[in-house]
């Protein structure tokens with residue numbers, strides 16, 4: 001133990017106490033494969049986060065052997081981390097939630113623990129009308145200050161509407177996937193395969209991109 | 218392995234403040250610290266992420282107090298925590314419009330509307346683009362403006378860095394940890410970066426310098442494959458094969474939303490007097506966004522402190 005400094009640990013515990021009212025499950029899929037760049041480190045981070053609050057519980061599964069859980073959560077790669085509240089909202093992290101993405105992880109946990117996403121009224125209302133599946137892939141690097149904004153919005157949208165799923169994908173750990181989607185700058189948000197945009201857009205513009213994608217599709 | 222997080226800012230329902238600071242870079246954060254310590258209720262509005270441009274730089278070596286240098290994000294997140302500790306509210310909202318003539322002054326954001334008796338504009342700058350063919354097309358397909366964000370995509374690749382000022386050279390040195398080869402292109406016949414940076418970059422292996430060269434186009438099919446440059450002396454044009462290009466050719470002020478509201482210079486930087494006052498009473502400008510001779514963290518921080526102090530006096534302490 002000891003990735004987090006003592007003062008940070010204290011700070012996060014007190015922040016979590018303010019926000020977390022319902023149990024938060026961190027469902028983690030790991031692998032012993034030596035292809036996994038940061039499986040060990042990812043697990044270490046999650047274990048430290050679990051320690052920060054009584055209502056947080058970490059569940060660890062093996063990607064290669066726990067097939068039914070892999071299927072239940074629709075996990076495609078490892079390491080994968082799902083943040084679940086009263087239900088599985090479709091909030092996923094593929095790859096290590098370190099660097100700037102640690103803040104995405106922390107804030108997701110607070111939202112899920114609070115039971116509602118931190119979004120504007122109008123956004124929530126517009127999101128309600130989306131009745132087709134929307135899969136958001138947010139490609140990031142851990143050294144990108146603008147990336148958590150995009151990840152967080154994708155995850156908040158996932159919380160607000162069950163048709164929406166949001167994946168953070170740490171591009172370094174999944175080079176083939178990044179190449180397939182031609183990622184050379186982050187954040188890049190891919191909406192249902194065909195449409196994409198780059199950069200951290202504010203909530204309402206991000207939402208517009210989704211609405212446009214649905215019109216096209 | 219670093220684990221980064223900022224102070225979690227609780228959404229405040231307050232709409233009326235003594236002072237509103239627009240922009241949470243070093244200038245805005247410093248101004249807010251001083252305002253809050255003067256017991257003025259203070260709000261910072263930030264459209265992207267607190268920390269500003271400074272947060273996107275790998276290392277800051279010339280800000281006093283950190284003999285080993287300090288990560289840009291680390292420095293600004295400390296400033297942010299300090300501001301929050303003194304009771305500053307930070308809202309992540311973009312300012313879209315202002316009414317500086319009403320009393321109190323009105324600030325319209327992407328989410329809401331606020332009023333403040335005094336305003337400090339600290340919106341900084343954004344990277345300027347070159348406006349040459351191919352730049353729009355290959356943006357995000359090889360052309361990048363943020364080395365710390367995108368450097369990992371150019372592992373063992375050939376990269377061109379455009380602009381040999383402080384930013385270009387500094388980010389180029391960082392990129393060299395990833396890229397196989399870097400060609401630096403500079404329009405002027407000499408580099409403008411600090412001498413220590415020049416020495417450091419010249420000592421690297423596999424770097425080349427094309428001074429007095431102008432970029433004329435970005436080329437490629439699906440993604441960038443080369444940068445076309447012209448020798449400004451001989452007029453000779455040629456293509457530098459490259460997988461990536463990082464553009465550091467100067468900065469443009471973030472003042473679009475202030476057109477017609479305060480006086481600006483011909484480039485859109487905000488004009489101030491020596492007290493950092495704009496053309497409107499109760500409205501100050503601080504940091505990179507104003508017409509000034511040096512745009513650095515140290516100067517931004519100095520501006521922030523001064524603007525806050527003078528605004529406090531103007532508001533009647």
Ligand SMILES: Cc1cc2nc3c(=O)[nH]c(=O)nc-3n(C[C@H](O)[C@H](O)[C@H](O)COP(=O)(O)OP(=O)(O)OC[C@H]3O[C@@H](n4cnc5c(N)ncnc54)[C@H](O)[C@@H]3O)c2cc1C
Nearest residue numbers: 240242243244264269270271312340341504505512513514
């Ligand atoms: C690559 C690079 C390397 C650098 N290296 C160094 C260095 O080593 N040492 C050094 O001293 N300086 C360095 N600098 C310069 C330094 O980053 C700036 O001088 C400093 O960040 C200026 O601070 P600021 O607060 O004035 O503006 P900024 O840091 O630009 O902050 C302005 C903030 O305002 C926000 N904003 C803009 N418009 C709006 C709006 N409408 N509504 C709400 N918010 C808005 C922006 O999002 C931003 O967060 C570097 C700059 C770059 C680009």
